[in-house]
Amino acid sequence: GQQVMQIPQYQHVQEGEDFTTYCNSSTTLSNIQWYKQRPGGHPVFLIQLVKSGEVKKQKRLTFQFGEAKKNSSLHITATQTTDVGTYFCAGPRGSTLGRLYFGRGTQLTVWP
Amino acid sequence: DSGVTQTPKHLITATGQRVTLRCSPRSGDLSVYWYQQSLDQGLQFLIQYYNGEERAKGNILERFSAQQFPDLHSELNLSSLELGDSALYFCASSASAGSSYEQYFGPGTRLTVT
Numbered sequence: 001g002q003q004v005m006q007i008p009q010y011q012h013v014q015e016g017e018d019f020t021t022y023c024n025s026s027t028t029l030s031n032i033q034w035y036k037q038r039p040g041g042h043p044v045f046l047i048q049l050v051k052s053g054e055v056k057k058q059k060r061l062t063f064q065f066g067e068a069k070k071n072s073s074l075h076i077t078a079t080q081t082t083d084v085g086t087y088f089c090a091g092p093r094g095s096t097l098g099r100l101y102f103g104r105g106t107q108l109t110v111w112p
Numbered sequence: 113d114s115g116v117t118q119t120p121k122h123l124i125t126a127t128g129q130r131v132t133l134r135c136s137p138r139s140g141d142l143s144v145y146w147y148q149q150s151l152d153q154g155l156q157f158l159i160q161y162y163n164g165e166e167r168a169k170g171n172i173l174e175r176f177s178a179q180q181f182p183d184l185h186s187e188l189n190l191s192s193l194e195l196g197d198s199a200l201y202f203c204a205s206s207a208s209a210g211s212s213y214e215q216y217f218g219p220g221t222r223l224t225v226t
Contacts, residue, residue: 031212042114042202042217043155050212088155092211099145099168100211102155 004091006103014111019076021106023089030092032065032072033100038085046074046087079110115139116218118203124224130191133221137184137205143167144186145206145215146178150199161186162209193225 005024013019023032031050035043047056049065049072056063062075076083086107090100115138125131137144146158157170161180172178175193180186190197202220206213 033214035217042219043204043215044114045214045216048212048214099157099160099170100215101157102147104154 004089004101004103006089006106008106009104010107010109012109012111013079015081016078019079019083019108021074021087021089021108023072023074023091023103025070025091028069030069032069033090034063034072034074035088035090035102036085037088037105041085043088076108079108081110081112084108084110114216114218116203116205116216118201118218118221120221121219122222122224124226125193126226127193127195129193129225130189131193131223133188133190133201133203133223135186135188135203135205135218137186137203138216141205141207141216142184143206143209143213144180144184145204146172146186146188147202147204147217148199149202149220153199155202158188160209167209190223195225198223198225 033048034046037043053067054065060077064073086105088105090102117136119134143162145160148156158172159178160168164180175191178188200220204215204217206215
């Protein structure tokens with residue numbers, strides 16, 4: 001079945017360093033969503049990418065969708081302690097079902 | 113605050129018991145999803161309902177069942193509980209049934225089976 005693989009599983013950075021997490025699918029995705037879960041919290045929607053090669057920015061966060069729509073990345077520039085949490089990518093199975101396959105997530109720790 | 117409410121927040125029960133988790137979606141959202149999150153399995157999709165009807169099913173055990181009521185709230189029933197069922201259970205809602213709709217997660221119910 002379709003799987004969404006996410007790497008790395010853990011990332012520890014010092015405040016001010018950059019951070020990137022990668023998401024890869026075995027099949028073409030119609031869209032990909034990114035969520036953030038703070039420690040002790042629930043996943044919160046960050047963004048959705050739909051178009052091949054799409055790049056979207058939210059302040060220090062840059063999201064990319066690959067040309068083949070099989071991979072995506074989230075890059076955070078100059079991390080802050082508020083960036084701590086687990087970042088998940090999620091891709092659908094088919095275009096009509098609402099089911100999302102979530103990656104295992106990348107747990108980001110930021111040292112002050 | 114996502115607008116999705118879940119009760120109870122915490123639940124401690126014994127093996128073999130049955131529990132019911134409740135979820136109220138965001139106002140206007142027709143689709144409800146249930147997820148199980150455990151340390152070793154990540155965020156696992158269990159089931160989706162749309163406007164009262166089952167829409168998609170994931171790796172939901174036969175001991176688990178769910179339903180969505182006419183007022184759109186949903187309940188997840190877990191029976192014959194085992195130690196391995198201990199996890200965080202999230203409900204999420206979205207405006208419609210398709211995968212292009214963002215999902216809003218509730219705060220979760222932490223289930224501990226002893």
